[in-house]
Amino acid sequence: MSNLFQPINFKSGTTIKNRFMLAPLTNTQSHVDGRLSDDEYHWLTMRAKGGFGLTMTCAAHVQAVGQGFPGQLGIFGDEHLEGLTRLAKGINDEDSLSVVQLHHAGMRSPAELIGQSPVCPSDHADTGAVALSTEQVDQLIEDFILGAERAVTAGFDGVEIHGAHGYILAQFLSGTVNQRQDKYGGSIENRMRPITEIIEGIRARCPKNFLLGLRLSPERFDVHLPDIIEVAKRILADAKIDFLDMSLWDSFKEPEDEAFKGRSLLSYFTELERGDVALGIAGKLRDPNEVRLAMEADIDFVLLGRAAILHHDFPLQMHADSNFTPVSNPVSTDHLREQGLGEAFITYMSSWKGFVS
Numbered sequence: 001m002s003n004l005f006q007p008i009n010f011k012s013g014t015t016i017k018n019r020f021m022l023a024p025l026t027n028t029q030s031h032v033d034g035r036l037s038d039d040e041y042h043w044l045t046m047r048a049k050g051g052f053g054l055t056m057t058c059a060a061h062v063q064a065v066g067q068g069f070p071g072q073l074g075i076f077g078d079e080h081l082e083g084l085t086r087l088a089k090g091i092n093d094e095d096s097l098s099v100v101q102l103h104h105a106g107m108r109s110p111a112e113l114i115g116q117s118p119v120c121p122s123d124h125a126d127t128g129a130v131a132l133s134t135e136q137v138d139q140l141i142e143d144f145i146l147g148a149e150r151a152v153t154a155g156f157d158g159v160e161i162h163g164a165h166g167y168i169l170a171q172f173l174s175g176t177v178n179q180r181q182d183k184y185g186g187s188i189e190n191r192m193r194p195i196t197e198i199i200e201g202i203r204a205r206c207p208k209n210f211l212l213g214l215r216l217s218p219e220r221f222d223v224h225l226p227d228i229i230e231v232a233k234r235i236l237a238d239a240k241i242d243f244l245d246m247s248l249w250d251s252f253k254e255p256e257d258e259a260f261k262g263r264s265l266l267s268y269f270t271e272l273e274r275g276d277v278a279l280g281i282a283g284k285l286r287d288p289n290e291v292r293l294a295m296e297a298d299i300d301f302v303l304l305g306r307a308a309i310l311h312h313d314f315p316l317q318m319h320a321d322s323n324f325t326p327v328s329n330p331v332s333t334d335h336l337r338e339q340g341l342g343e344a345f346i347t348y349m350s351s352w353k354g355f356v357s
Contacts, residue, residue: 004291005319007053008300010242011276013209014157016097018053019295020315021245023282023305024101024160024215026069027058027345034061034074036083039342041090046340047308048096051315055096056303057087059103059162062147063140065114066168068105071344075100075147084154097157099211102147104140106168107177121172122179134182140168141194145201148210158211159202163195164247166221173231174222192231199240215245218255218265225257229268236274244274245303248283251294270298287326288318309349312339330357 004019022044029040040058048055060075061067067074074080084100091098107120107129119136120129132140148159163169171177172194178185184193195214202212214235218228232244246269255265266281282303285291294302307314310327317324327335333356336346350356 004295008278010211010278011239012158012211012242014097014211014242016053016301017095018051018315019280019301020052021054021280021301021303022047022052022056022308023303024056024058024162025305025309026072026348027341028069028071028348029342029344030058030071030073032071034064034067034072034076034080036073036080036087037071037342039344040073041083041087043340043342043345044087045090045094046312048091048094048098050308050311050313051319052096052304052308053301053315054099054157055091055094056099056101056160059101059167060147061103061105062143063104065116065119066104066106066109067114068103068108068110068167070113075102075150076143078150081150081154084150084156088151088155088157092155092157097211098155099158099160099213100147100151100156101160101162101215102144102151103162104144104168106171108167120168121177121184124177131180134184137184137194141197141201144198145205148202148206148212152206152210158213158242160213160215160245161195161198161202162215164215164217166223169195169198170217170221170223173227175224175227176222188227188230189234191227192234195231195235196238199235199238203240211243212241213243213245214241215247217247217249218268219249219257225255225260225265225268229272232269233272236272236277239275239277241277243278243280243301244269246279246281247303248281251281251283251285251290251297253283264297266297266299288323291318306355309336309341310339329355331355332357 109118278300280301
């Protein structure tokens with residue numbers, strides 16, 4: 001089984017016991033004000049108990065105005081610390097690294113949810129989002145760093161910065177969405193500046209052994225593959241993060257961009273010099289064979305989403321039987337309850353075509 005059950009010693013000094021990470025998954029289970037619920041605690045600690053070497057929260061918003069979905073976990077205020085502290089301990093007690101994904105939805109924040117127009121790098125007619133001032137971008141960066149500091153206070157082992165899926169940091173990366181004329185727009189160096197300043201701030205203000213990752217996605221949502229390759233290249237060369245998490249939608253697909261077809265999308269990132277930074281991928285890794293094939297493509301770890309919803313103990317099952325057969329969709333709501341999903345999460349998964357019977 002290759003090195004799936006071998007540890008990784010991250011550059012900051014933290015060690016993960018195996019190559020399985022729980023992907024950050026939207027689940028709508030937290031309280032209205034962003035505080036941790038018992039359902040959210042149960043869902044996540046059950047994955048830690050199930051053998052995931054690293055258990056990551058859903059996207060946790062760093063500003064109230066950055067909420068992207070109902071029932072989202074918050075990390076924008078000290079009122080969230082009690083629940084976050086309980087969660088970090090619960091994950092760590094199961095011998096799993098605890099990580100919060102730091103997030104802001106930007107123009108993807110529903111106005112009816114946040115009670116105002118969403119914000120964006122530039123005015124955006126389709127969503128009604130309004131452009132942030134330079135000072136507001138500076139505050140956005142500060143709030144990501146403050147989110148990381150709250151994660152430290154709560155006892156988490158690290159954070160992942162969400163720079164993917166068309167959320168606010170990806171909106172800055174987009175050469176079409178981002179029409180700014182200041183230091184946060186124009187060149188790729190300027191468009192990625194919020195990410196690099198967040199990384200620098202977390203490294204400067206959090207402990208040296210605090211785990212730091214970044215999630216990027218190379219397609220969809222008005223980002224362009226050459227730009228994301230360049231961003232990944234620069235971030236890896238800077239070597240200030242511990243891991244890069246590439247969300248590919250499908251780990252084995254070719255690029256959508258005609259100029260880049262003829263080889264796998266993943267290969268454009270595995271060929272980059274990454275030094276001591278670990279590289280992982282997410283996207284349709286549903287069974288042991290697909291996990292093995294992904295690892296053979298020269299990556300360091302896998303992030304499981306749907307597979308982890310269906311089997312809270314996927315790593316333990318694969319360790320016991322390298323060819324175990326996961327349950328097929330659609331599954332019953334009773335199966336999802338047995339796997340630790342709360343009713344709000346089950347309702348959310350029922351909206352996914354063909355997932356729930």
